[in-house]
Amino acid sequence: MVEKKIKLVRTDEKIYEVGILALQGDFELHTQALKRTGHESLLVKTPDELKRVKRLIIPGGESTTVNKLVDIYNLRRPLIEFGRKNPVWGTCAGLIMLARDSNDPRVQPFELIDIDAARNAYGRQVHSFSKKSKISLNGRSEEIELVFIRAPKITRVGDNVQVLAELDGEIVMAREKNILVSAFHPELSESTLIHEYFLTM
């Protein structure tokens, strides 16, 4: 009798193409955006969950809160090590967490990309705004609504950082090797261009 081998994969061991850091913030919106690209994602709250994803999105939220929670849950070291090898994308607060310097003692960033950031640099909520702009990535161009919410500015970029988008003289999206940052929220727009770009990194 031929024994049939059935390999069972426990759902809690499944490896995901992409994970979203879900300590606090708009991680749901990234989940939905990734769904529109046909990808299931894993919400990451623990070091064990981080081991089950190939790339990670750090969403928008409050960087002071995320900074606190990262330490409470012993995620700082694992996240930095993860980001040295794997693609990581930070939007808004996520950009601040990935930067070299946050210009604020309340937030100690991971120093994974050679940029400096300034928190809430456009001002308080009444100065939040959105603007349509053309973004070109991987030979594809799309007009995207760029939504800035109490957004940070990139105040310095290192020599090896590639500028991917600018708006009114400010750098709003950049990449260095496997690290991508955007000051705006692509997950709040209809377009999935940037999510698809991240999936090719």
Next chain:
Amino acid sequence: MKNSDNYKIKVGLAEMLKGGVIMDVTTPEQAKIAEDSGAVAVMALEKVPADIRKEGGVARMAAIEVIEQIKEVVSIPVMAKVRIGHFAEAQMLEAMEVDFIDESEVLTPADDKYHIDKWDFKVPFVCGCRNLGEALRRISEGAAMIRTKGEAGSGNIVEAVRHMRLVMGHIRKLQNMNPEELKSEAREMGVDVELVKKTAELGKLPVPNFAAGGIATPADASLMMQLGAESVFVGSGIFKSDDPAVRAKAIVQATTHFRDPKVLIEVSRHLGGAMKGLDINKIPEDELLQIR
């Protein structure tokens, strides 16, 4: 900017606050403790609801100086409350660049008929609700975030639970209705049928839905999150407890890991005493804040 773009930005900030804790504070020192404990935002007010309840009299928007000082010491969003219908207080808060306005039943209402027309403002509003009809009416008026009313200053979670269950249960009912029934339902609630349809489709409110009114422990926060809340407001619960900083941190962690009882056990050790709290049935009906 078009009104719809503006609305997206207002709801956008509410989205960024998800999975977090918004704490009531009355002084810059408390605001600092809240920020250091991991609050996603602070609500600046003159007195916490428990004291408003105790002291009676007319409760109004906080003093300008208090709001200004709090804005100065923290980098997280600062919210403030206005009386229901008091659009002049709201105009002042907007001009002060407060990040979010709570049109709140905790303060003494200024208008017994009309809520503020929130579409006119650039600053986003949050409003309280006891049921789905109330939530959708506030959204129709331009609210970018909804929270349960619960019973503020009571330290008793029962009313917030009731309100969250009513909202979520009603949405589940909508999901089983045909177009005709949805229309009739919309008429009964006094809101546009398109909004009702959208809510049924989404299976949740079209704006972030937070819990408020009576949260006093990490377990309370977890309970509300498991019932469908996307963040929690803690009013008197933190600064009326024995050790505010420790309790604030514990509630923040309980909100992140609301489905993990092990985390809840860990953070609930050595918390010190919670606020005393009130039996809802012993509050005279005309002193209930939620009926405002």
